[in-house]
Amino acid sequence: MIxxxxxxxxxxxxxxxxxxxxxxxxxFHIKRGxxxxxxxxxxxxxxxxxxxLTGLAHIxxxxxxxxxxxxxxxAIKAQALMGIVPDESNLYEELDxxxxxxxxxxxxxxxxxxxxxxxxxxxEQFGLQExxxxxxxxxxxxxxxxxxxxxxxIHEPEILFLDEPTTGIDVAxxxxxxxxxxxxxxxxxxIFLTTHYIEEAERLCERIxxxxxxxxxxxxxxxxxxxxxxxxxxxxFILGGDFSAVQTEFKNSFPDYNIISGKNNSVSIxxxxxxxxxxxxxxxxxxxxxxxxxKIVHPSLEEVFVNVTGIELQKLQNEQSTxxxxxxxxxx
Amino acid sequence: xxxxxxxxxxxxxxxxxxxxxxxxxxxxxxxxVAWTLxxxxxxxxxxxxxxxxxxxxxxxxxxxxxxxxxxxxxFERKSRSFERLLLAPISLNLLMLAKTSGAIMFGxxxxxxxxxxxxxxxxxSGINWLxxxxxxxxxxxxxTFLGLFIAVSVTQxxxxxxxxxxxxxxxxxxxxxxxxxxxxxxxxxxxxxALPLTYGADILKTAVSQNGVIAVPLNFLAxxxxxxxxxxxxxxxxxxxxxx
Ligand SMILES: Nc1ncnc2c1ncn2[C@@H]1O[C@H](COP(=O)(O)OP(=O)(O)OP(=O)(O)O)[C@@H](O)[C@H]1O
Ligand SMILES: [Mg+2]
Numbered sequence: 361m362i363x364x365x366x367x368x369x370x371x372x373x374x375x376x377x378x379x380x381x382x383x384x385x386x387x388f389h390i391k392r393g394x395x396x397x398x399x400x401x402x403x404x405x406x407x408x409x410x411x412x413l414t415g416l417a418h419i420x421x422x423x424x425x426x427x428x429x430x431x432x433x434x435a436i437k438a439q440a441l442m443g444i445v446p447d448e449s450n451l452y453e454e455l456d457x458x459x460x461x462x463x464x465x466x467x468x469x470x471x472x473x474x475x476x477x478x479x480x481x482x483x484e485q486f487g488l489q490e491x492x493x494x495x496x497x498x499x500x501x502x503x504x505x506x507x508x509x510x511x512x513x514i515h516e517p518e519i520l521f522l523d524e525p526t527t528g529i530d531v532a533x534x535x536x537x538x539x540x541x542x543x544x545x546x547x548x549x550x551i552f553l554t555t556h557y558i559e560e561a562e563r564l565c566e567r568i569x570x571x572x573x574x575x576x577x578x579x580x581x582x583x584x585x586x587x588x589x590x591x592x593x594x595x596x597f598i599l600g601g602d603f604s605a606v607q608t609e610f611k612n613s614f615p616d617y618n619i620i621s622g623k624n625n626s627v628s629i630x631x632x633x634x635x636x637x638x639x640x641x642x643x644x645x646x647x648x649x650x651x652x653x654x655k656i657v658h659p660s661l662e663e664v665f666v667n668v669t670g671i672e673l674q675k676l677q678n679e680q681s682t683x684x685x686x687x688x689x690x691x692x
Numbered sequence: 693x694x695x696x697x698x699x700x701x702x703x704x705x706x707x708x709x710x711x712x713x714x715x716x717x718x719x720x721x722x723x724x725v726a727w728t729l730x731x732x733x734x735x736x737x738x739x740x741x742x743x744x745x746x747x748x749x750x751x752x753x754x755x756x757x758x759x760x761x762x763x764x765x766x767f768e769r770k771s772r773s774f775e776r777l778l779l780a781p782i783s784l785n786l787l788m789l790a791k792t793s794g795a796i797m798f799g800x801x802x803x804x805x806x807x808x809x810x811x812x813x814x815x816x817s818g819i820n821w822l823x824x825x826x827x828x829x830x831x832x833x834x835x836t837f838l839g840l841f842i843a844v845s846v847t848q849x850x851x852x853x854x855x856x857x858x859x860x861x862x863x864x865x866x867x868x869x870x871x872x873x874x875x876x877x878x879x880x881x882x883x884x885x886a887l888p889l890t891y892g893a894d895i896l897k898t899a900v901s902q903n904g905v906i907a908v909p910l911n912f913l914a915x916x917x918x919x920x921x922x923x924x925x926x927x928x929x930x931x932x933x934x935x936x
Binding site for chain 1: 694695697700701702705709771772773775776777778779780781782783936
């Protein structure tokens with residue numbers, strides 16, 4: 361039951377910078393204990409949304425609530441429950457690892473004993489014990505990222521905001537960070553994760569919102585989002601000859617199939633229903649194009665994202681061009 | 693939530709990271725020492741040393757606080773570590789008080805460096821030390837808040853330096869310390885009265901040599917008003933400019 365509670369609710373959240381709309385009236389909520397993913401291209405408004413939710417940016421319009429209580433104008437109480445890991449490491453260069461963590465603990469009112477104990481716990485958990493007394497400026501990029509995440513966790517926040525936690529670090533570090541996120545999730549921490557790695561979102565998040573140009577274009581559980589591509593199948597062929605020679609013939613023979621790409625000896629075909637493989641193979645073999653490989657591709661969240669954002673981008677652009685009359689600002 | 697823990701630790705971190713760092717101690721302490729020597733060694737007559745003491749003290753504070761605060765805050769803003777402080781669950785007022793307290797304390801310490809030198813060179817009896825301390829504290833507060841005012845007006849560290857000098861050097865000549873207010877051209881005098889240092893310096897003069905020209909309560913009132921205004925205006929600007 362508690363798991364279903366909305367811990368954060370954003371209503372018509374809007375942010376303008378000198379007339380430029382960075383976030384355009386988004387609505388969403390985060391349930392207690394879930395990993396909520398905010399997925400969008402560069403400049404979509406992900407960081408701006410985090411800034412509004414955490415009190416680092418003034419809200420132009422709309423409201424934010426923490427467990428039903430409005431904190432649009434005063435975020436102090438909400439901030440006490442939030443851990444924030446920014447997109448760039450912003451700890452103190454001159455302080456060492458432990459000092460940085462302890463200082464961050466102090467900002468959240470932890471007393472000396474408490475924060476020192478917790479700092480040591482985190483240093484161990486993140487494998488940074490040996491770097492504990494090294495100054496932050498001597499850390500590698502991956503270590504910096506880890507310590508920045510640790511700093512966000514020092515006061516054991518209920519809600520953790522992670523702004524692109526795995527961007528710009530190597531695969532092994534990224535994997536460690538992902539497993540850390542999973543562990544935190546198991547312990548009941550609510551996590552708000554922004555990323556542009558679709559696979560990461562798919563793997564980690566329970567619910568995902570796609571944000572494009574400041575608007576949420578889709579929102580739902582991973583399963584819900586994947587349903588959009590249900591019934592869509594793609595099959596890739598590697599042939600023993602050039603496909604273009606038979607392309608027209610192919611279209612005539614299989615009018616229901618859609619050729620996504622056909623270059624040299626490889627071709628991708630999309631079908632709204634399931635494929636019957638035999639007639640296809642037969643078609644190629646009869647035209648002296650031996651089939652070396654046939655692979656059915658299951659759609660991933662990436663297809664959904666590309667479909668959704670591609671379509672929606674076009675839709676938004678069309679709308680803007682048709683919205684020519686004066687004073688016709690506002691939603692769709 | 694215990695906001696004072698945050699307050700105390702911000703203050704201590706700044707002390708350790710900035711004010712008590714060797715290069716800054718040297719800037720903060722050697723500067724007053726140099727000023728002190730420059731003036732005192734030029735004035736062999738003991739009585740003159742005493743006359744110069746208020747001026748040197750006031751300048752030590754001014755040079756130890758204003759640019760120091762402006763530079764450190766601008767630096768933290770650029771490295772984005774300042775965002776951490778803005779995200780902490782404490783009020784903006786408390787945060788900015790914590791950020792300024794370090795500089796204020798540093799300014800107070802700086803003020804007493806020339807006193808040590810003066811004590812070696814001359815007899816310092818008959819000075820109203822309580823009044824000296826009160827004015828030193830108030831000068832340190834207004835000078836620091838002036839630094840805060842500068843910090844919210846610039847984005848680059850070098851601008852903070854330049855802008856600090858823009859305020860400090862005119863103050864030096866217009867505050868009545870080296871050129872008495874009465875000797876200044878009358879069209880410049882209003883500018884003098886618009887500078888907080890004028891009032892602080894006058895209290896120091898009264899406390900050290902009983903030769904201030906403005907009533908002491910008026911001086912204190914002026915300094916309090918300057919502090920209140922500079923702080924409130926800076927908070928208003930922090931809220932407007934730094935919280936995006
Ligand atoms: N302080 C600011 N002033 C003006 N415009 C801003 C400011 N901050 C962000 N923007 C603009 O708002 C839009 C959204 O930016 P935001 O940083 O939220 O994007 P993002 O989704 O986090 O992108 P990224 O994936 O690159 O981090 C961008 O067009 C950006 O240029
Ligand atoms: Mg971002």
